Amino acid sequence: MKLTPRQQQLVQRTFLDYQSTADFLECPLVIERAEGLRLWDTEGREYLDAIGGIFVAGLGHRHPRVMEAMRRQMERATFVPPLHGISDVTLEFIDKLGSIAPGDLRYAKPVSGGSEAVETALKFTRQYFQQSGRPGKYKFVSVYLGYHGATFGAMGASGTGRRKTRFEPQMPGFLKVLPPIALRDRFSSWDETCRFAARLFEDVIVNEDPATVAGILVEPISNTAGIQTPTSEYFRILREICDRHQVLLIFDEVITGFGRTGKMFAAQTFGVTPDILCAGKGISSGAVPMGALLAREDLGEAFAGPAGSEVNFAHGHTFAGNPLAAAVGIAVIDEIVEKRLDARAAELGEYLVGRLERLRALGCIREIRGKGLLRGVEFAEDPAAGRPFPADRKLGKILKRVALEQGLILRVDPDWFAVAPPLIATEAEIDEIVDRIEQCLTLSLERMHSPAQRSET
């Protein structure tokens, strides 16, 4: 699309997430309207959204039930003063979250996004140990290549080098191990890789001194690691390590929650219950900014003292537990539960993989990963040898531009892309998504091999 001079000026007065304004201006996108799997720019051009915005619109954009819940709540209250009270609808939402949570994660605090959920989990964990007689436990172990958010604590736990190094020094107390995907070429099977990678956590905890380690924080399926999908055994080993060393297991389910992996949470997909779970993105299907902390009910008890004792969780956000957001959250959960959209994601995910397999014929696919409706496709110049494209010829860089030009929204990295259609997608829409991906990949490969085009990318 072409920006108007005014749009162009205004774009230069803000910034786009994790991308240069100059790059954005070469291939800009200003959205005016969204519905279901479709977006329209300000010139009226239609885009197919194959990633729900960015793993957000699980029910599609502007789902009627969610819109109706918002309208109804707008007539009642849109803000409740958090230092004085809590809204009735927020209490109902807490109950609703508890009803779908894995295990007994019925202690809940709704917040305004994924980073806030992670930040809340980190502070909750540290204060929990302070208040339960183990104040020395404050360190967190997470993985390189993982992403937990943009705020300082969440960034400290993230392992995405270039997104962090400009803000150093980082918060102290955050340790990292390599994730399975970074180790896979050293082992003969994925099972073995995951087993080894899980045990690295224990090596760090033991060498640091378990009396200083508070939590392990992991994404069950990591987007920034290329839709890395560990085995269930990986999470079982983490659970055992945490239990052995009195360390809390924290799942960052900002992407994987709310039906995306074929069950309500990836904890249920992998059959391992964490002590704390961070939610975001799909929790509101994009209708309002929202996230949530879920925790074991008995952990919450550490924050309950007698009146006047000053025992409380020293944390809060003005918009946390917002009633409008709570009404949205209830509608999203009700829709997923009543229509069994999590089970539908499992079924449709198998259908999606079947269609994606066809891309292998293009000769540039190394691996297809993921669960349910969260899938990643990795590129390689030589798929059999696992040799990636060289730095000056990254297929993903070309695809990112081509897809936007062709009106397709995907999450594209230089070496892979992710596709995560809304849970309400039909088989025909999945077909359309994969056909469009195939078209865009074919065009990208042509562009890569055409000398004139190559100099442009």
Ligand SMILES: Cc1ncc(COP(=O)(O)O)c(C=O)c1O
């Ligand atoms: C796994 C994960 N955790 C946390 C976050 C941070 O969420 P937000 O951008 O809503 O602050 C993200 C965002 O992409 C994420 O993917």
